[in-house]
Amino acid sequence: MSATIQPVILCGGAGTRLWPASRGARAKQFLDIIGKESLFARTLDRATGAGFSAPLIVCGAEHVAMVREQSQGRDLRLIVEPAARNTAAAIALAVASSADDVLLLVMPSDHVIADVAAFRGTIAKAADLARDDWLVTFGIAPDRPDTGFGYIASGAPLGGAGFAVARFVEKPPLADAEAMLREGGYSWNAGIFLFRAGRMREAMLTHCPAIYRAAEAAVANALHDGDALHAASAPFEQAPSDSIDYAVMEKDARVAVVPVSMGWSDLGSWQAVHALAGADASGNACSDDLFAHDSHNCLVRAPGKRVSLVGMDNVGVIVDGDDILVIALNRSQEVRAAAKARA
Template sequence: MSTEIQPIILCGGAGTRLWPESRGDRAKQFLPLTGSESLFRQTVARTPAGPHFTPPVILCGTGHVATVRDQMGDHEAALLVEPMPRNTAAAIALAVARADADSLLLVMPSDHIIANVPAFHAAIAKGAHLAQQDWLVTFGIAPDRPETGFGYIASGAALGDDGFAVARFVEKPPLAEAELMLAAGGYSWNAGIFLFRAGRMRDAMLTHCRAIFEAADRAVAAGRYDGDALYADADAFAAAPSDSIDYAVMEKDDRVAVVPVAMGWSDLGSWQAVHALAGGKDADGNAVSGDAFLHDSHGNLVRAGGKRVSLVGMEGVAVIVDGDDILVMPLDRSQDVRAAAKARG
């Protein structure tokens, strides 16, 4: 059994919840939303390296190839290019189809924050033990509040000291149910980070979502190389049904494990989250970048984007400027930004 781990970094998604900065070729993962480095560069930097890890495979769309290459810098990596978005199951199927059956694949999004990298690496070591026993491993985030915006994972029987069998997955719950789960214990947020043996996932996909895997397998077989990038065949990949890996495989398989971990994780899924994690707030809790003047204003997020922005008597507001687009909203309405993104493009 191989102990070699192949990191797979998922770079799909438009990140419309962070419009207007995140869109098109300037998707969320390529933006410096917390500090000077983009989320993608932060992901690459915390990707484990060493004798048991191969250089990462970056899974991205055709419109992001140039940006990925530019932001990779001196880091060694291979690119796997999906010709159109087909959700996470098909994207992961591409990576599985090109991998050696005994390789362990560590799949992680490129647009998350992980503050405690040593805790993340320790969890990977536990997950690798389980993946070598043919568990499909997901990493659960220890919840610190009754969050209604995440799915949850219920832990079942303990698997030694490494993790737990998954008892069930829970859809994004109403507040009352989230509060009950937090009080009961044994529940984790679903972070969308996975570790598994490639051959084990191949078999699971052939059982649970055969059409997705077979389309991805054909797309890899008929793909073409351009330097370090493998471009999956568009006609073959277009036949893959669009579904998430959770729905297509993880919720259906009977041998799924969770490794709970507290690692300072955030999916940075809203401007409210960006404000919460921003460093360098002023004494009034304002997080400001660019040329901004604030008077008698508290708890605001201002990203001036080259304009001169002034706030007077405002509280809990986001002002995001990107070119000719200006977003103004209460931070607690951050989940509604998709309405503006849809209307404005």
């Protein structure tokens, strides 16, 4: 078995939760939401170096140009999805393209991980579990009873490296989230996975054969263009659209969770962006020209504009071209209504 780990970076999705900045080919993962580097570039950075082979990027055709531009000449491979079919089918493409004994580290391209050393140390610890044919998922130590994440319950310990998964919990109501936090032994589901390709292949053939067979045929009939494999559309479009959690992880009997604290955020809303953005003494975060009078805990993202706030609290102002979003930050999840109306 190869001693190196193959990073698989899932780079699809339009990121409408951060509309209007994120949309179409200029999706969330390609934006400099926090700091000067894009989220995709940050993901590449933490999955590059000793112990990792060249990253494998799974993306849609509309994102290929941006992937190439932001990878800045790095050695990588691309698998181009001909249609959006959720995470199970995207991962199946990577599995169908890999030898059985390769360890695949699957991660989204649009998350923030502040403590990269903790991330890499946890990956190394989890590798033995993956080699022992556990499907490993990484759980984030929760610091609040958040209803926006799924949870993973830890079961029996696995030699100090992690725990067998007792159960997965869908996004809970607040009372349930508070109870899980009090009880302990629960992690947020970060959507980061490590497994042996052959083991996941077997699991998919058991739990979601239609998805795997569609991906397998799409790879077998793919067009090759240099470092890019363009999956065949006809078979791939037959794949059911399911998440990897629903299709495999919640059904398999040999799933492990490795809890980790690594400064993780999925930046899943403008409220989450505000929490990580550099704010002034009044809690206002803006890297542009802002005048704030009697205003607190606001987020302003309006490149090249002069924004003035008077008597505003917990408000986001996002300007992108002709689109202006003004939103109560505690209702950030409702931005999709505006994105849909303005599409």
